[in-house]
Amino acid sequence: MSIKFPCVKCELTGNFNGLFTCNGCRQSFCANHSIDHTNKLRNRFEDFINEFTLINDIFHDYKQNSNDFPWKKQK
Ligand SMILES: [Zn+2]
Numbered sequence: 001m002s003i004k005f006p007c008v009k010c011e012l013t014g015n016f017n018g019l020f021t022c023n024g025c026r027q028s029f030c031a032n033h034s035i036d037h038t039n040k041l042r043n044r045f046e047d048f049i050n051e052f053t054l055i056n057d058i059f060h061d062y063k064q065n066s067n068d069f070p071w072k073k074q075k
């Protein structure tokens with residue numbers, strides 16, 4: 001038995017065929033809101049990648065400039 005949940009955005013229950021369950025947050029969305037949600041997730045993912053790249057660049061520079069790390073000194 002599989003339980004179908006309504007769209008969390010508009011609580012649409014009559015269109016189960018179009019409902020999509022997000023693997024990330026396990027919430028159900030109708031066709032319209034699944035697109036909405038996927039776009040949001042993609043933007044957040046891109047933000048995350050941008051941040052990661054930025055941090056990676058900073059550490060890369062740091063490694064080149066210094067062999068010692070501040071968190072190693074604390075030990
Ligand atoms: Zn909806």
Ligand SMILES: [Zn+2]
Pocket residue numbers: 022023024025026027037041
């Ligand atoms: Zn989600």
